[in-house]
Structure formats: C-alpha cells, structure tokens
Amino acid sequence: MKRILTDLNIKNKTVLLRADFNVPLDENGNILDDTRIYEELPTIKYILKQNAKLIICSHLGRPKGKYNSKYSMFPVAQHLVRYLSNKIHFAVDVVGPDAMEKAKNLKAGEILILENLRFYEEEENNDYYFAKKLASMADVYVNDAFGTIHRKHASIYRVAKFLPENAMGFLVGKEINTITRAIENPNRPLIAILGGAKVADKIGVVKNLMEKADKVLIGGAMAFTFLKAEGYDVGKSIVDENSIEVAREILEKAKNEGKEIILPVDVAASETFSANAYPKIFNVDDIPENYMGLDIGPKTIKLYKDIIKKGKTFIWNGPMGVFEFVNFIDGTEAIAKAIANAKGFSIVGGGDSVAAIKMLKLENKISHISTGGGASLAILEGGDVPGLDALTDVKEV
Numbered sequence: 001m002k003r004i005l006t007d008l009n010i011k012n013k014t015v016l017l018r019a020d021f022n023v024p025l026d027e028n029g030n031i032l033d034d035t036r037i038y039e040e041l042p043t044i045k046y047i048l049k050q051n052a053k054l055i056i057c058s059h060l061g062r063p064k065g066k067y068n069s070k071y072s073m074f075p076v077a078q079h080l081v082r083y084l085s086n087k088i089h090f091a092v093d094v095v096g097p098d099a100m101e102k103a104k105n106l107k108a109g110e111i112l113i114l115e116n117l118r119f120y121e122e123e124e125n126n127d128y129y130f131a132k133k134l135a136s137m138a139d140v141y142v143n144d145a146f147g148t149i150h151r152k153h154a155s156i157y158r159v160a161k162f163l164p165e166n167a168m169g170f171l172v173g174k175e176i177n178t179i180t181r182a183i184e185n186p187n188r189p190l191i192a193i194l195g196g197a198k199v200a201d202k203i204g205v206v207k208n209l210m211e212k213a214d215k216v217l218i219g220g221a222m223a224f225t226f227l228k229a230e231g232y233d234v235g236k237s238i239v240d241e242n243s244i245e246v247a248r249e250i251l252e253k254a255k256n257e258g259k260e261i262i263l264p265v266d267v268a269a270s271e272t273f274s275a276n277a278y279p280k281i282f283n284v285d286d287i288p289e290n291y292m293g294l295d296i297g298p299k300t301i302k303l304y305k306d307i308i309k310k311g312k313t314f315i316w317n318g319p320m321g322v323f324e325f326v327n328f329i330d331g332t333e334a335i336a337k338a339i340a341n342a343k344g345f346s347i348v349g350g351g352d353s354v355a356a357i358k359m360l361k362l363e364n365k366i367s368h369i370s371t372g373g374g375a376s377l378a379i380l381e382g383g384d385v386p387g388l389d390a391l392t393d394v395k396e397v
C-alpha cells in the first residue's frame with residue numbers, strides 16, 4: 001500500500017507538495033475556474049497545521065520549456081491569499097537562486113510557491129539534476145497532482161527518488177481509492193462505457209476493462225475502428241487504421257473468453273463534418289460510402305440504456321458522438337442521463353464526458369467526477385502510473 005499524507009510525520013519538516021494548479025486563464029491572466037486550487041486546500045491546510053513549512057510546485061499551461069509570463073504561477077499565488085491566512089512567498093524560478101534562498105528562509109506555517117515547472121524543459125525530461133535540486137529544498141515529498149500522475153516528469157517521478165519520505169496527498173488518495181475500488185471490488189454488474197476519438201489512448205483500457213467489467217459498451221469515433229475490425233464498411237467515419245489489428249485481437253479474445261464488448265448497432269451519420277449537418281440513421285451494416293458516423297443511433301441508445309439500468313457500478317470515459325454539434329448530442333446526452341439516474345456508483349472521467357455532465361447539470365448525480373482524464377485512463381488501463389510507482393511502498397511487517 002502506498003502511503004497517504006496522514007501516514008507521514010511531517011511536524012516541523014519542510015514539505016514539497018506537487019500540486020495541480022493548471023487552472024484555465026483568460027487572455028488577461030484572470031483565473032476562470034479555481035476548482036483545482038480550491039480542491040487542494042484540504043491537503044495544504046493539513047500540512048500547515050502540522051507546523052510544517054510548505055513548498056508548492058505545479059505546472060500551468062504548455063509553455064514548452066521556456067519562460068512565458070502568460071503562464072506565470074504568480075496569479076495562483078495571489079489567488080491562494082483569498083483562502084489562507086498564512087504568509088505566502090513567491091519564487092520567480094523553480095530550482096534557481098530565488099527559490100533556494102526563499103526555501104532556506106521559510107518559517108513553519110508559511111508557504112513558498114515556485115514558478116511554473118514547465119518553464120524548464122528539465123521538468124518534462126524527467127531530469128536528474130532538476131529533480132535533485134527540487135528535492136534538496138525539502139525533507140518530505142507529497143504528490144497531490146492527480147491530473148499529471150501518469151507523466152514521467154521530474155516533479156512527479158524522479159523527485160521521489162531523492163525524498164523517500166513521501167506519500168500521496170488527499171486528492172490523489174481519493175481518486176486512486178475510488179477508481180481502484182470500482183475496478184477491483186465493484187458492486188456488480190460493472191458497466192464500462194468508452195467513447196471519444198482517440199482509440200490508441202483507450203485500447204489498453206478496453207483490454208483491461210474487458211477482464212474486470214461485466215460489459216464494455218463502446219461509442220464515439222472509436223466504435224468505428226472496432227466495427228471495421230469486425231468487417232463492417234464504415235464509410236467516411238473516423239477510423240484509426242493503426243489500431244484495427246489490436247481491436248480485432250481484443251474482439252476475438254472477448255469472444256473466446258465469453259467477455260462482453262458491445263458495439264453500436266446503428267449510427268447517426270452525415271455527409272459532412274459540420275455543426276449544421278443533418279443526421280441520418282443507418283444500421284451499422286448499411287453505412288453508405290459517403291457518410292460518416294457522428295453519433296450512436298436510437299437503437300443503440302436503447303440497447304445501452306437498458307444495460308445501464310441493470311448496472312450497479314459505472315465507469316464512463318469519452319462521449320458517444322460529436323456532442324459539440326447539437327444534432328449529434330443525443331447519444332452522449334442519453335448515456336449521461338442514464339448513468340446519472342441509475343442506482344449505483346458512477347465514475348466519470350475525461351474532459352469531454354465531464355463537460356457533457358456539467359452542460360446537462362448532472363454533476364450532483366454522479367458519485368465521482370475524476371479531475372484527471374488521462375490519469376484516470378492510465379489507472380483504468382492497469383499499467384504503469386509513474387507518479388504512483390515512484391512513491392515508496394510501506395513495507396509489510
């Protein structure tokens with residue numbers, strides 16, 4: 001078992017906290033949504049209550065290894081003042097002289113916010129010296145950046161090697177426990193619903209969930225790669241040619257082992273990819289050459305809704321269609337509502353599915369909305385999760 005923050009003795013120590021303060025900003029640098037800051041407060045407050053000194057590092061946006069004032073962490077530091085009465089310092093670098101000096105002079109109960117980690121290419125390169133210098137400022141390392149836990153970056157992965165006194169923060173702990181429990185020890189039936197466009201990102205998830213879930217329902221553009229693997233002509237629908245073979249193997253394995261991967265039986269399609277395209281419904285064995293499937297069709301909606309009604313645990317990642325186009329939102333809307341209204345435990349992850357849930361104002365009817373799309377996929381895939389693998393295991397006595 002990995003340790004969680006409360007397992008560590010951090011009294012009077014200096015804690016390096018990797019947070020996820022990657023908040024959306026407008027063109028003037030104003031924070032548009034401070035959820036990520038707000039949700040980090042329990043971890044921050046707990047650390048400060050232990051009379052510890054707190055150094056926080058995070059990335060913001062994609063500055064690609066170069067300083068860019070647009071992505072400075074300074075507005076985040078200013079914003080934190082609203083929620084905390086503790087003294088907050090700001091360093092204009094990450095492992096440079098300003099950070100080192102301010103870390104050295106930091107007092108118990110005070111916070112030092114470092115500048116954006118991604119102003120330095122060493123961060124994404126998982127650089128040895130960068131991680132070592134970052135670690136040298138602290139005694140203890142806490143990772144609470146769930147959104148980037150699947151990245152092998154210096155502040156996520158290598159830093160933990162230099163600070164063996166380490167643990168997950170409360171946010172990461174909650175995400176990991178919730179998602180792991182849903183796949184390892186769920187109330188059954190466990191229904192996984194996967195959609196979206198990036199098949200390559202999700203093929204490993206289908207593979208793993210096929211073993212864990214009672215049924216895997218597939219929608220979105222990724223359905224067409226699976227349909228094509230089954231031998232259907234899918235017209236102009238998006239197909240990931242490189243993933244067809246793996247999709248075929250997965251479907252074959254599912255058949256041989258009696259696992260249920262369910263594909264759409266009909267689709268809403270159009271001749272063009274455009275917001276005002278008019279949807280026409282076709283069975284999947286009847287998609288014309290010049291049409292592309294942009295949503296699941298009504299028979300599929302009914303089929304999936306009936307399955308969801310009987311489920312007890314749900315994992316949903318990825319929209320059922322191009323829900324950004326009002327004419328192709330039906331599948332995503334119906335599935336979102338079915339999950340929200342089902343009696344059971346539901347987890348929704350991935351930017352687009354979460355956006356659909358919020359758009360439909362169903363947040364309160366979902367048991368757990370994951371704060372990390374890619375990160376939650378990495379856990380669902382069951383493979384390596386660098387940020388977790390880096391944390392020290394508690395030895396069994």
Ligand code: AMP
Pocket residue numbers: 195196197198199219220221222238293294295317318319320321322323324350352
């Ligand atoms: P992902 O990031 O893989 O979850 O993909 C999300 C995106 O997939 C959304 O922007 C959807 O518009 C898009 N999408 C879903 N279904 C389809 C489809 N049938 N054809 C094209 N794009 C789709």
